[in-house]
Amino acid sequence: MHAIILAGASGQDDFARRHGTSNKALIPIGSKPMFAHVLGALLDSTLIQTIVAVGPVADLVRFTEPRVTFIEDSGDMVSNCLTAVRALPGSERVVVVTADIPMLTPRVLESYLASIADKEGDFFYPIISKETNERQYPGVKRTYATLREGTFTGGNLSVINVAVAERIGSRMREFVALRKSVLGLGSLIGLKFLFKLLAGQLSIAEVEQRMSDLMGCKWVAVVCPYPEIGTDIDKDSDLDIARRILAGA
Secondary structure (H helix, E strand, O other), rough: EEEEOOOOOOOOOHHHOOOOOOOHHHHHOOEEHHHHHHHHHHHHOOOOOOOEEEOOOHHHHHOOOEEEEEEEEEOOOOHHHHHHHHHHHOOOOEEEEEEOOOOOOOOHHHHHHHHHHHOOOOOOEEEEEHHHHHHHHOOOOOOOOEEEEEEEEOOOOEEEEHHHHHHHHHHHHHHHHOOHHHHHHHHHHOOOOOOHHHHOOHHHHHHHHHHHHHHOOOOEEOOOHHHHHOOOOOOOHHHHHHHHHHHOO
């Protein structure tokens, strides 16, 4: 498989600036920046052939490896992803990972990919239970949604069928733009569906079906036991946890 690392920054990254960088992917954790932890996990995996990293090339090019191509950040996460897909050799599925999950390891990556290898689908999205997250990372603060099967947070390591990437790009851009607006999301996914989601009345299967209808492809939620995938670094408390775990790494 091929992989994409999204290390772009949208607008002013106040969190990064507080830690002395222009992009949070460059914040040091242990002996190297956040980006390098994620890149290392992909390079050390036997399942990943080539990698396209999208971000500030002048800052990332020092991590040049024969299997890695760098593309300049356009400021738009969806456009960055599509540009990277076009730069990859032909394949059916591609791994898309953000640069802010530094606890990712080759073992976790390979176990997650093995769990979906025989599943049918076009867009695989990991969800991790609150219990799993808090057991491994006590005190971690995440945004959760309660479904009939439990309470989950989303992960930052998706697998996409390349054949549908262009088609779902515009819809994904809408989700990204409206992700912090309840009314905006309601207009996109339907207020009735949104209210049932907020009330914890939906099952995983119902969410999968609604997302599949909206995206025009088969969307699959993958319940996985890997909080490394669901613990992205976007605030000081997250950074404290990562630095404690990865000290010296």
